[in-house]
Amino acid sequence: MPGTGVTLPRTTDELRDWVARDFRLSRHDREELMRGVESVLAFEDVVADLSDTSQRDPKTRLYRFDAFRQRFEAYLATEQRETCIGVGVVDINSFKIYNDTLGHAIGDRIIERVACLLAEKVRSEDLIASDSAGASRDLHARLGGDEFCFVITDLQHPDTACLIGNRYKRAVEGYDWSREHEQLAERPVRVDVGIVCLTLGPIDDRRANAHALAHTLLDEADRLMSSARQVSAASAHVSSMELRNGGLVARRETGC
Numbered sequence: 001m002p003g004t005g006v007t008l009p010r011t012t013d014e015l016r017d018w019v020a021r022d023f024r025l026s027r028h029d030r031e032e033l034m035r036g037v038e039s040v041l042a043f044e045d046v047v048a049d050l051s052d053t054s055q056r057d058p059k060t061r062l063y064r065f066d067a068f069r070q071r072f073e074a075y076l077a078t079e080q081r082e083t084c085i086g087v088g089v090v091d092i093n094s095f096k097i098y099n100d101t102l103g104h105a106i107g108d109r110i111i112e113r114v115a116c117l118l119a120e121k122v123r124s125e126d127l128i129a130s131d132s133a134g135a136s137r138d139l140h141a142r143l144g145g146d147e148f149c150f151v152i153t154d155l156q157h158p159d160t161a162c163l164i165g166n167r168y169k170r171a172v173e174g175y176d177w178s179r180e181h182e183q184l185a186e187r188p189v190r191v192d193v194g195i196v197c198l199t200l201g202p203i204d205d206r207r208a209n210a211h212a213l214a215h216t217l218l219d220e221a222d223r224l225m226s227s228a229r230q231v232s233a234a235s236a237h238v239s240s241m242e243l244r245n246g247g248l249v250a251r252r253e254t255g256c
Contacts, residue, residue: 057142059108060115065149068141069214072151075139076200077210079153084199086152086161088236089221090118090168091229093190095146102181109180110189111146114172121168122150149218158197158240165193165236193236194224201243216248217241 019030055067063071072087092098092114099107119140139151155161172191177184196217200206206213220239228237240251 060112060142062115062119062148063139063141065141065143068139068149071139073210073214075151075153076213077207078203079200080203082200082202083153084155084158084197086155086158086164086195086197086238087217087221088122088150088152088161088165088193088195089143089218089225090114090148090150091192091225092146093192093229098184098187098189102183106181106184110184113175113180114189114191115140115142115148117171117175118148118150118168121171122152122164149221155197158238161195161197161238162236165195165238169193169236192225192229192233194221194226194228195236195238196220196224197238197240198248199242205243213243213248220248220250 016030016034019025019033023030025033055064056062057064092110095107095110098110122140123138138153141149143149152161152164169191172189175188177188198217220241224237224239227233228235241248242251243249
């Protein structure tokens with residue numbers, strides 16, 4: 001505890017040693033205490049697992065959109081740093097054709113593989129700094145059907161979003177789709193990607209309107225994805241925006 005000189009235990013073994021060293025308990029009482037602690041910890045783990053499961057799409061294991069949105073809004077309202085983020089929307093090109101011609105089972109396999117590649121490739125830690133805990137805070141979600149969305153934190157520069165978006169697009173379109181179904185060798189899956197980048201300004205400018213800000217960013221990313229789809233773009237469509245007088249203002253748009 002701060003100011004007391006006491007180092008609190010951080011693991012079960014450290015807790016066991018601490019109880020044995022600093023508490024005047026019999027061996028039986030110590031064992032009973034530890035059994036109770038371990039029972040509580042196990043229960044909390046189960047509850048945490050159930051809560052996480054309820055927030056994830058069962059097919060892809062990505063966040064459900066409602067859980068994603070809550071986390072994104074909380075991030076916008078509480079992030080202290082004025083860092084750059086990327087908000088993206090992904091659509092599987094002509095997915096209905098695959099579903100109608102190859103069946104829903106193959107359609108499901110396409111969705112699962114696209115989602116897996118999204119979680120693997122659309123991440124910041126190998127291109128840019130992760131947070132101080134060493135774990136990525138990037139968010140990936142299934143919007144529903146054949147659409148997905150994501151948030152990448154800690155972008156060094158909006159151009160980095162181009163690198164990440166195109167890396168993902170190449171991973172999907174370069175995947176050996178014959179592994180999922182032989183007919184996909186001749187008709188490999190394509191995705192369209194739209195990403196809007198925003199440099200977070202002072203927290204006071206976004207704390208009160210995080211909900212509206214998240215909604216606007218996702219709408220802009222969806223618009224960019226649609227524009228990429230309409231022209232069969234070979235790369236992700238990316239734009240930059242900035243907060244000005246409480247509102248979002250477009251800076252530039254590019255196919256990168």
